[in-house]
Amino acid sequence: MALPLRQPTRNDNGIALAVPILKQRFGDRCDTGLAMRRQHGHTTTWLPVEAPDAVVFVEKAEEVVDIVDICRTHGVPIIPFGVGTSLEGHVNAPAGGISIDFSRMNRILDVFEEDLACVVEPGVTRKQLNEYLRDRGLFFPIDPGADATIGGMAATRASGTNAVRYGTMRDNVISLEAVLASGELIRTASRAKKSSAGYDITRLLIGSEGTLGLITKITLKLSGIPEAISAAVCPFPTVEAACNATIMTIQSGIPVARIELLDELQIRAVNAYSKLTLPEQPTLFLEFHGSQAGVEEQSEAVAAIAEEFGGGPFEFSTRAEDRSKLWQARHDAYWASLGLRPGAAGISTDVCVPISRLSECVEETRADLEELNLIAPIVGHVGDGNFHTLLLVDNDNADERARAATYMERLAERAVRMDGTCTGEHGVGQGKMKYLRRELGGTVDVMRAIKTTLDPHDILNPGKIF
């Protein structure tokens, strides 16, 4: 339907003109030092670094408008940057350009306690926000593990461990302010909890990865800190048994706040890294939110289900320190995994399938890892049917690299075949572009048509998604 987007090509003349203008406008806040530029092309990813030509540290939306106007005039790419925790090369600059660093736009502008809502700048991180909110009895539930910025999380439609109960960024953003490629500053929606006022431009920008607009303000939905929180750990004889217990938990409508699978290899890594002594078996980490009576009711129900599938012992704790230790270990699973094979590169996959296919998908994937002789511990937000394998690859071994590529192809193909997605929460970026059409067919043309219309010169994060 739409014309294909051109592959981004480097416009050296435009860049050579724009950078001095930005230098003059932003002074020291426009940095062209190589280290800074490389750091802004670097993410927690297996993709090679592609550094921007300059990094501008913005402090307000009007400055973002100025940068967009300058870059549009000279045909220069703009790449938004939060804290660089994305996993699919989202902040790389394949055609050069200007990285806009939002970390100084980190003010919490308003908290509407009565409305369970707040307004923040994009550089606010989730931990910063939750520390700020704690005394008010409120919290922002989305937790991708890393201390990402809210802007980055909105841009990639992030989720994480407690999406099973609280949803993803899609469900927890009320409204956005953003600068378009035209330089126009828009606000996508009112603060009303629901609205039927035309197209859902809020949701269009969420997950657009900086390719349609640069987010400068976010109105978030908050949740009340539950009266009681408890955690549990339960080992299982097999991954299949753990998956089946998860499926039954979800089907039973038990409102678990977190239900995470770690396979035996991941448990070994976590034990070593976080100094735990968990049995080296496939294990579920769980969290329950509610009233005192509610969390007990929930955990008893899950314990009974676990037992039915041969799991146990089901260890339950209401102590905050046990809980913190458990979730810190879960959040450190990435670093723990790297410890299994020092020097190896880590590649995190991210498929998500209907939960009825989860067990089958995990089993086929494990068999494939074995067949291809690859090492990859598994962690999963299994309540949502989403799991990650962390491939540990020796980048100096061409044969192993080829096997890893085969594995990733097959994994994406398997997820699509099971009516799932190649990316549950990490986004497309550079890494998943090749799978998008296989998954969504002509819908990709609709996306491209929208991109071409809203950003005809392809200046907003070119070379991502398409």
Added chain:
Amino acid sequence: MALPLRQPTRNDNGIALAVPILKQRFGDRCDTGLAMRRQHGHTTTWLPVEAPDAVVFVEKAEEVVDIVDICRTHGVPIIPFGVGTSLEGHVNAPAGGISIDFSRMNRILDVFEEDLACVVEPGVTRKQLNEYLRDRGLFFPIDPGADATIGGMAATRASGTNAVRYGTMRDNVISLEAVLASGELIRTASRAKKSSAGYDITRLLIGSEGTLGLITKITLKLSGIPEAISAAVCPFPTVEAACNATIMTIQSGIPVARIELLDELQIRAVNAYSKLTLPEQPTLFLEFHGSQAGVEEQSEAVAAIAEEFGGGPFEFSTRAEDRSKLWQARHDAYWASLGLRPGAAGISTDVCVPISRLSECVEETRADLEELNLIAPIVGHVGDGNFHTLLLVDNDNADERARAATYMERLAERAVRMDGTCTGEHGVGQGKMKYLRRELGGTVDVMRAIKTTLDPHDILNPGKIF
């Protein structure tokens, strides 16, 4: 940014060419009788009927593609029709054209019990779906009152009484199949519960009111029928007290399934129509879902809050027949209201504001009704900050019509001033077009740009939203 959409103009030549082609292709399923045409322009609305030139009853997606191809070739508008329960003139044909009646595409194609999901055709109604699901212990929670089609509900981003707990159509659609203006049939997403695979085209189509695509299949999220359901009724001394009790209930995180306000005039109407004997006071109707212990815990908590605001007696029932009677009365509030002034036209307003502003908004609105000497009972999904006033207007009285217009203008302005929306759940259609820019500014240009790109000849439901 984008060129403004032209006002739809009637293309008599195109229509004269297209209708015989459709007649030949669809035979008796293409109806040009005046009664049928008028019925397809008629909705529960105050807007004048604008009948299409023909009505085609489709049975499968491929037929929708054929109609789109024929109509695009001849520049003829297409207006999708479910069962005609929309309130803002969505099914009117201001430039003539073809009404596609989806009521025969009413098959439930798949139920994935393990995934709490199903796939339906757009003509399935919500009651039909829930009757089908009942024996499986599942239900589809969105309830706009009327027995609307799922396709229409998706197209208008409908919600209703239990959105406070279960969300709106935005939150309960996993994936859509739709025919675009190009004739292309797309599927917007996989069946995965969450995804970061590019732009959220599912959410873009939800609420697009048939202007971007014609929905031919919907994958829905389902919920388990709760173990226990109970209902309650509680009168309050004032509307303000009832609103404040609602605000505190929501802030306390009590997961009420429904919390509906009826003012004293609405109660009088409901008593007369549904043969109830409720005290003529502002009243909350509530519903609780959960375990036996859970619903008791919830209702006790709300009863205590109600008492704090001078409400009571709090009458609680777990009997299904009491509950049905209560919600039937609530759903009949529209018809009951019309009974207050036989012969008057009913105009339903639909503002939604942040809940912290709800009480103030309702009070200012009531004062305005009094000042303008208008009659309008109030019902509201107050847990979401959304309320309706049903203006009862004598259409033969020009002065009263003018006062009603003033009232609606001021109400929309008031909602926007309080950072809310002119339409919480009814959509824009023809009736709310004039308020959209006031509410969303330049975001309307983004919507228009997308419309122009995806439907360059403006054949899909022209004259709506913009």
